[in-house]
Amino acid sequence: MTDVDMRTPGALADAERWTAHNYHPLPVVIAEAEGAWVTDVDGRRYLDFLAGYSALNFGHRHPALIAAAHAQLDKLTLTSRAFVHDQFADFCRGLAELCGKDLVLPMNTGAEAVETGIKVARKWGYRVKGVPDGRAEIVVAANNFHGRTTTIVSFSTDPDARDDFGPYTPGFTIVDFGDLDALAAAVTDNTVAVLLEPIQGEAGVLVPPAGYFAGVRRLCDERNVLLIADEIQSGLGRTGKTFAIEHEGVVPDMYLLGKALGGGIVPVSAVAADRSVLGVLKPGEHGSTFGGNPLACAVGAEVVRLLATGEFQERSARLGARLHEGLSGLIGRGVHAVRGRGLWAGVDIDPALMTGREAVERLAHRGVLAKDTHGSTIRLAPPLVVTEEEIDHAVEQLRAIL
Numbered sequence: 001m002t003d004v005d006m007r008t009p010g011a012l013a014d015a016e017r018w019t020a021h022n023y024h025p026l027p028v029v030i031a032e033a034e035g036a037w038v039t040d041v042d043g044r045r046y047l048d049f050l051a052g053y054s055a056l057n058f059g060h061r062h063p064a065l066i067a068a069a070h071a072q073l074d075k076l077t078l079t080s081r082a083f084v085h086d087q088f089a090d091f092c093r094g095l096a097e098l099c100g101k102d103l104v105l106p107m108n109t110g111a112e113a114v115e116t117g118i119k120v121a122r123k124w125g126y127r128v129k130g131v132p133d134g135r136a137e138i139v140v141a142a143n144n145f146h147g148r149t150t151t152i153v154s155f156s157t158d159p160d161a162r163d164d165f166g167p168y169t170p171g172f173t174i175v176d177f178g179d180l181d182a183l184a185a186a187v188t189d190n191t192v193a194v195l196l197e198p199i200q201g202e203a204g205v206l207v208p209p210a211g212y213f214a215g216v217r218r219l220c221d222e223r224n225v226l227l228i229a230d231e232i233q234s235g236l237g238r239t240g241k242t243f244a245i246e247h248e249g250v251v252p253d254m255y256l257l258g259k260a261l262g263g264g265i266v267p268v269s270a271v272a273a274d275r276s277v278l279g280v281l282k283p284g285e286h287g288s289t290f291g292g293n294p295l296a297c298a299v300g301a302e303v304v305r306l307l308a309t310g311e312f313q314e315r316s317a318r319l320g321a322r323l324h325e326g327l328s329g330l331i332g333r334g335v336h337a338v339r340g341r342g343l344w345a346g347v348d349i350d351p352a353l354m355t356g357r358e359a360v361e362r363l364a365h366r367g368v369l370a371k372d373t374h375g376s377t378i379r380l381a382p383p384l385v386v387t388e389e390e391i392d393h394a395v396e397q398l399r400a401i402l
C-alpha cells in the first residue's frame with residue numbers, strides 16, 4: 001500500500017480539525033478490535049497494552065458481554081430512575097455481594113462515582129459523625145487522579161489538570177501518598193473521609209509502602225473517618241485480586257468503581273458501601289438520568305458474573321508475574337525502574353534515552369499500544385485476556401526500542 005492509499009493521515013487530520021485539543025492521541029486510527037488486539041483503518045494490527053486505561057479489562061468485545069448487551073438492546077435500554085426496571089436489582093445485588101457491602105449506587109462515569117463518594121461522605125459527616133455544617137474535610141493524596149470535574153480538579157496537584165479552572169472547591173487537605181504520619185497530622189475532628197487510590201495509576205503506577213493502608217485503616221477507625229478507595233482503575237481484577245486494596249488486607253468503607261465495570265461497552269460506575277453510610281441519602285438528594293440504566297445494568301451484571309469466577313483475577317496474577325519478570329530484565333538496559341501489581345506496570349525509561357512519549361510512539365510503530373504518564377514513565381495495562389506469548393512479544397518490542 002502506498003501513502004496515497006492510506007486512510008490514517010486523512011482520518012487524523014479530520015479528527016484534529018473538528019475537536020477541542022484536550023488530548024494528544026498517538027497517530028493510530030482504530031476501526032476494529034477483538035480481545036487484546038485492535039486493527040486500524042489501514043488494516044495494521046496492534047496489541048493493546050493500555051486497555052482503555054483499564055476500561056477493557058475483559059478485552060475488546062468479550063463474547064459474554066457483547067451477548068448481554070445485544071440481548072438487552074432488543075428489550076429495553078432506558079427508563080430513568082423514575083421507574084424500576086427488571087435488570088436493576090440483579091446488577092446491584094451482584095455488585096454489592098462482590099464488594100461485600102450492603103448497598104450500591106450506580107452512576108455512569110468514574111468522576112461521578114467520586115463526586116457521589118464525596119457527597120455521601122460529607123452528608124455522613126454532618127448527620128452521623130456530627131461535624132458542624134459546612135465544615136467537612138476530606139484528606140487526599142498528592143499526585144492523585146480522581147477525574148476531571150471542577151470539584152475533583154480542585155484537589156489535584158497536577159498543574160495541567162488544575163490551573164485556570166478555579167475558583168476551587170474548598171474542603172480538601174492534601175498529604176504525601178504513603179506517608180502515614182502526614183495523614184495522621186492532617187486528620188481533624190471535622191475530617192469525614194480519607195480518599196485514596198490503592199495504587200496511584202496516573203502518577204506512574206505507584207504502589208504504597210507495605211503496611212500503609214493497614215495504618216490508614218487503623219487511623220480511620222480511631223478517628224471515626226470513612227476510608228474511600230478509588231478502585232476505578234486499580235479494581236476489578238487489574239492487580240490480580242478483585243480490588244487492589246485486598247493486597248493490603250484492608251476493607252474500605254466505600255469502594256468507587258468505574259471503567260471495567262462497563263465491560264468496555266457502556267460507561268458504568270458505582271459506589272458500594274454499607275447501609276450505615278450510603279443509607280444517608282434520601283429521595284431527591286442525588287441522582288443521574290442514565291445512572292443504573294437497563295443496558296448498563298445488563299452489561300454490569302455480566303461483568304460481575306465474570307469476576308465472580310475468579311478466573312480473571314487469577315490470570316492477572318499469573319500473567320502479571322510474567323510481565324513483571326520480563327520488564328525487570330530490562331532494568332539497567334534502558335529501564336530505570338518497574339513498579340506495579342498484576343497486569344499493571346509503570347516503567348521508568350532512562351530519560352537520557354527518550355521521553356515516555358517517544359517510547360510509546362516507537363512501540364506503536366512496532367505494533368504495541370501503550371501510554372506515557374509523566375516524563376519518562378510509560379504504563380502497561382493489557383486486557384486480562386492477554387496471553388503469555390503476547391506479553392513476551394510486547395516486552396520484546398520494548399527491549400527493541402531501547
Ligand SMILES: *Cc1c(COP(=O)(O)O)cnc(C)c1O
Nearest residue numbers: 109110111145146147230232233
Ligand atoms: C479514570 C479514573 C477516574 C475518572 O473516571 P472517568 O470515567 O474518566 O470520569 C477516577 N479515578 C481514577 C483512579 C481513574 O483512573
